Amino acid sequence: MNVVLIAHDPKKKLMQNLCIAYRGILSHHTLYATETTGRLVEEVSGLNVHKFLAGHLGGVQQIGTQIESNQMDLVIFMRDPMMHMTATNDFVNICTLCDVHNIPIATNLATAELMIKSLERGDLDWRDLYKH
Numbered sequence: 001m002n003v004v005l006i007a008h009d010p011k012k013k014l015m016q017n018l019c020i021a022y023r024g025i026l027s028h029h030t031l032y033a034t035e036t037t038g039r040l041v042e043e044v045s046g047l048n049v050h051k052f053l054a055g056h057l058g059g060v061q062q063i064g065t066q067i068e069s070n071q072m073d074l075v076i077f078m079r080d081p082m083m084h085m086t087a088t089n090d091f092v093n094i095c096t097l098c099d100v101h102n103i104p105i106a107t108n109l110a111t112a113e114l115m116i117k118s119l120e121r122g123d124l125d126w127r128d129l130y131k132h
Helices: 009-021 035-045 059-068 084-101 109-119 125-128
Strands: 002-007 032-033 049-052 074-078
Touching: 002 009, 002 035, 002 059, 009 035, 009 074, 009 109, 032 035, 035 049, 059 084, 074 084, 074 109
Parallel strands: 002 032, 002 074, 032 049
Antiparallel strands: none
C-alpha cells in the first residue's frame, strides 16, 4: 500500500512518534511525505520515505496529483486545526481529493492509529482492486 504522511509544523513530532510506534507495520508499505516530514520521520524511525517537495513549495500539490491519479491508498495528515488559512486550504484540498477518489484519510492520532492497524489486518486490501 502507498501511504502518505503529511504534518503541519506543530504536529511533526507527533508524526515522528507515530512512525516510531508503528514502524513494524509501516515498514511493509511504501511511504510518501512532504520533504521536511519525510526527512524527520526517516531520521527517527529508520523507515524509507519517498519525499516530495516541502509542503509550502508545492509538495502538497504533488501529493494531490498522486491522489488524483489514484496512486495513493491512505493519507495520514496530522493537521493543526489552529493553522492560518493557507495551510487550511491545503488540508481542505487534500480532504476533497480523498473524498472524490475514495481514499481513506486520517486527520488526528486516533484515526491514524486505527488506519495503521487496518493496514496490518489487511482491511484496506480492497484498494488494490479499486486501482485496477
